[in-house]
Amino acid sequence: MSDWFEAELRSEAGNFSLDISLSLNKEIGVLFGPSGSGKSLTLRCLAGLKTVRSGRILLEDRVLLDTRKSISVPPHKRKMGLLFQHLALFPHLTALENVRFGVNGGRREEIAREWLARVRLESHGNHYPFQLSGGQQQRVALARALAAEPRLLLLDEPFSALDGPLRRNLRRELRLLQSETGIPILYVTHQIEDLCALGDRVFFIEKGRITGSALVKDLLNGQKRFHFWNLMGWGNVFEGEVSYGEEGYPIFSWDSGRLLLKETEHTGPATAFIRPDRIRFLDPRYPVDSEIAPNKFSGTVEEIQMEGGIIRMQIMTPVGLWQVEQGGATTPARIPDIEEAVCFAVPPVAIELIFIKR
Amino acid sequence: MLAKKNFPGRDLLHLILQLPIILPPSVLGLYLLVGLGGSELLREAGFLFAFPAAVLAALVSSLPIMIQSTRAAFAGVNRETEEAALTLGRGPITVFLKITLPLARRGLLVGLALSCARALGDFGVTLMIAGNIPGRTQTLPLFIYSQVESINFARAHTASLLLIAVGVGSLYLVRKLEDGAHERLV
Numbered sequence: 001m002s003d004w005f006e007a008e009l010r011s012e013a014g015n016f017s018l019d020i021s022l023s024l025n026k027e028i029g030v031l032f033g034p035s036g037s038g039k040s041l042t043l044r045c046l047a048g049l050k051t052v053r054s055g056r057i058l059l060e061d062r063v064l065l066d067t068r069k070s071i072s073v074p075p076h077k078r079k080m081g082l083l084f085q086h087l088a089l090f091p092h093l094t095a096l097e098n099v100r101f102g103v104n105g106g107r108r109e110e111i112a113r114e115w116l117a118r119v120r121l122e123s124h125g126n127h128y129p130f131q132l133s134g135g136q137q138q139r140v141a142l143a144r145a146l147a148a149e150p151r152l153l154l155l156d157e158p159f160s161a162l163d164g165p166l167r168r169n170l171r172r173e174l175r176l177l178q179s180e181t182g183i184p185i186l187y188v189t190h191q192i193e194d195l196c197a198l199g200d201r202v203f204f205i206e207k208g209r210i211t212g213s214a215l216v217k218d219l220l221n222g223q224k225r226f227h228f229w230n231l232m233g234w235g236n237v238f239e240g241e242v243s244y245g246e247e248g249y250p251i252f253s254w255d256s257g258r259l260l261l262k263e264t265e266h267t268g269p270a271t272a273f274i275r276p277d278r279i280r281f282l283d284p285r286y287p288v289d290s291e292i293a294p295n296k297f298s299g300t301v302e303e304i305q306m307e308g309g310i311i312r313m314q315i316m317t318p319v320g321l322w323q324v325e326q327g328g329a330t331t332p333a334r335i336p337d338i339e340e341a342v343c344f345a346v347p348p349v350a351i352e353l354i355f356i357k358r
Numbered sequence: 359m360l361a362k363k364n365f366p367g368r369d370l371l372h373l374i375l376q377l378p379i380i381l382p383p384s385v386l387g388l389y390l391l392v393g394l395g396g397s398e399l400l401r402e403a404g405f406l407f408a409f410p411a412a413v414l415a416a417l418v419s420s421l422p423i424m425i426q427s428t429r430a431a432f433a434g435v436n437r438e439t440e441e442a443a444l445t446l447g448r449g450p451i452t453v454f455l456k457i458t459l460p461l462a463r464r465g466l467l468v469g470l471a472l473s474c475a476r477a478l479g480d481f482g483v484t485l486m487i488a489g490n491i492p493g494r495t496q497t498l499p500l501f502i503y504s505q506v507e508s509i510n511f512a513r514a515h516t517a518s519l520l521l522i523a524v525g526v527g528s529l530y531l532v533r534k535l536e537d538g539a540h541e542r543l544v
Contacts, residue, residue, distance in 0.1 A: 049441050075444040076453075088442035092460050101456070102446030148446040 004184055005152055009045050009055035018042060018208040024152075028178055028185045030199035030216070032192075038208040039188040040085070043154045046186070047082045048075035059151050081150030083158045087141040089129040095140045096125035102148030115143040119173065135166045142174065146181060155187045159194070171197050192235070192273045192352050195219075236274040236322050242267045242353060252351065257319030260294040262348040271354045276312070276325040278350035282343045291348070297322070298343040301336050311335060315342060379422045383482020386418065390487050411488035412495045419480040420473035427472060431465025432458065464535045471528040471535075478524055 003023040011018045018038045022029070031039050044050040046057060048064070052072075057065040059080070064073045090098050100112035116122050119139035129137055138158055145153055155174075159167045175198060178185055187198055195202055199216045240254030242264055250261040252272050259272065282288060288296055299317030306312075310327035313336070324344055336342050378386055394406055405411055435458050443453040459466075481499040488495035490504060498517050505514040 047441075047445050049444070074450075075441070076447050076449050078445075079447065080445060082442065082445040084438050084442060086438060088436065088438040090439060090443070090457055090461075101443065102448065104447065144446065150445075150447075 004060060005186075006058045007046055007055070009042065009052050009057070011041065011045050011050060011052045011055075013041055013050070016041070016208060018045070020045075020205070020208070020210055022203050022210060022213070024184055024186060024201065026182055026184045027200035028175070028187060028198055030195045030202045031186060031188045031205055032190065032195050032199075032202050033205035034190055037205045039190075039205055040156050041208075042205070043082060043156050043186070043188060046152075047080050047154060048073065048078050049082075079149070079151040081145035081148055081153040083141055083145050083153065083155045085156045085158060085160060087137055087158065089137060089141055089144070091129055094126050094128055095121060095132065095136075098129070098140055099144045099147050102144060104149065112147060115147040116140075118177065119143045134162055135170065138162065138170055139173070142170075142177070146177060146183065150183060153183050153185045155185060157189050157191075160189075160191070167193075168197070174198065190275075192275075192354070196354050235276060236272075236279075238272045238274075238320070240270065240272060242270045242355075252353065255319070257297075259346055259351055260348055261351055261353070264353065266355050268355060273352045273354065274346055274350055275352075276323040277310075277327070278347065279322070279324045280345045280347060281324060281326050282345055284343060288345060292345040295346040295348065296343055297345070298341060301338055301340050301342055304335070304338060306335075313342075315344065375425055376422050378418055378483075383419070383480070384486060387415070387483045387486020390414070390418065390483065394487065406487055407489040407491065407495065409488075409495060412484055412497060415484040415486075415488055416477035416480050416497075419483050420477035423476050424469050424473040427465060427469025428462075431462040431469065434465055435461045468532045468535050471531045475525050475528040479521060 004026050006023040008021040018041055020042050033039055045052050054067040063071055064078050096112055099115050100108050103111045116125055121139055159170050202216055203213045204211045238254045240252055242252050245251040250264045252259045252261055297317045299315040301313055302316050303314040310325055313324045315322045315324055440453055443457045479499055484497050490496055490500045498521055502514045502517045
């Protein structure tokens, strides 16, 4: 069966090179990878906002790009919606006018109102973007993108600025809208939660290359899931069990280790995922925050890589090898040496759990 | 004008358009005079030392300010906003008219106010190519100069006050517009 959408791209930005190929049915695809892996660039190339050195894009039965035949459909004719990370709402237009902007045909006003109602903002039509809350702005942006009837919707981490419960609601709404409209979505994220909650299919991207793709259900439950976790090559993954400890706090335990959790709705077998950049590198001279003290580990540095302002370390501990990334405000005062004994802690809020149905 | 486009010779064009800011008005006026006076057609048409020349002088001296503010106004419009409009299926012209232009509006008005004030106040270039002919090419600054020369300070003061009022007025307008520009941005 031929896919709804196929793309093959090569592009450059500075000394970064992108070489991507992906294909998608009428489903939600997730482009998953660490920051700086070329996710946003990919979306810009697909939408036609960035020129591509060579490649081919097919959407439905239309050729949007074929560098060999010198075909390149301009962005406004691609019928590809793009929802930016910073939303890019039109600040001088009301919510309704924002949504109406992309609507085609005669009953523009009416259709725009319908879309606002669909994202439950019918009473906010006359508000300007700056009068809306973060979540409401997201929903306006989503309604605006969908009202233009794209054949594929590209989302560039639009929920990343929102906090937990709001994100969950919006994700649910997005899923619902997707199943109602049938518009396929390509969603960019570096959050595993988004991947599991939203995606049908995932593409792993690293340093501008697709390193693999899988169905999300295989990723969670399938036989090959360890293979996929490895493919991702990023993040700390542990298979274990969530339970309530003797003190009544939820804990995640595996082979030899245990982690204190924040709170949990379920117990039972689960996979814990901890992003390397959310691990707190500790200075042994200072006392540890009581909140993270139970999740303190010590080990020795096995490997150090410097990339931009980010220090990536592999730290061997009695409970396995950990990836730890520090950069920006969390940069340690001194970069440790190889073999040096160090300690780090995992803040309970940084632990993402995926429950496995067995 | 094209704040965001890159084309060959752009830097050179930019340089030439900025020249009126740094060149002394007399130098500018001299070459305009030589350039325009060299053309048979323009001499015949009575262009120099007449009203059209006064208009040209005002234009030349205020154009760089207008260009500068226009560039700043368009460059200040968030690129993603325009790109988002494109991906909604609207062509570049619609996007320019409905998104870029309204968002740059305040900046453009600021430029207009500043360059109007500048145009009214031009002295050197006007004198060089349009002369100082009362009732025909005498602008307010030239009028002041003439009145001072004939030691008629009262009339000079009156005219000066008028110019000061326009200047202060346009600066006030600019301030108001710039304050307003921050309000709506998220």
